[in-house]
């Protein structure tokens with residue numbers, strides 16, 4: 189099993205993501221520069237947090253026009269797990285891989301602290317190691333984390349059970365307290381909280397490790413090598 193962490197100019201959580209997979213999950217992972225990547229050899233695509241292209245225009249907007257996004261779309265179409273965290277989520281929204289958009293936080297301030305989340309869907313390939321209704325705590329660090337979608341899209345997200353995580357104490361004004369959503373086929377997850385920054389009890393919080401373990405369990409269950 190091989191993970192790719194896609195690095196854009198301005199990404200700054202790529203090494204956290206790399207560490208989470210390499211040292212906490214003990215799986216193969218490469219940092220892949222956005223310009224010279226061939227993603228076809230990877231099983232899981234990770235889009236890290238940061239300030240790609242300095243957040244000019246809108247967070248994630250310019251990165252979403254990169255050539256590599258076509259390969260990310262191909263990976264998503266092949267039902268490979270694609271995880272976008274924070275700026276990565278914004279890239280997924282801007283590229284149309286997930287519905288909705290990110291607005292500036294309600295109080296127009298950058299916020300950086302831990303938030304309590306509720307697991308709304310524990311059936312996805314990213315959340316099977318959690319309990320439905322369970323509460324977890326993950327760090328957030330963003331200025332444009334106010335998820336928006338129109339009423340029809342919100343109803344669809346609810347009907348299709350695409351809402352994976354919600355905030356218990358909405359910090360940024362997100363529609364429906366949404367913190368993370370999957371696409372309709374359930375293999376593309378975008379979330380503003382940072383699971384890769386919470387993978388070690390030594391650092392006081394390992395609530396994020398179970399997300400990576402869920403991906404691993406999914407892959408193993410779907411790639412059983414018959415002896």
Ligand SMILES: NC(=O)CC[C@H](N)C(=O)O
Pocket residue numbers: 236237238239240243247273274275276329330331332333
């Ligand atoms: N931590 C991040 O990825 C931040 C994303 C984006 N730069 C924002 O401020 O909203």
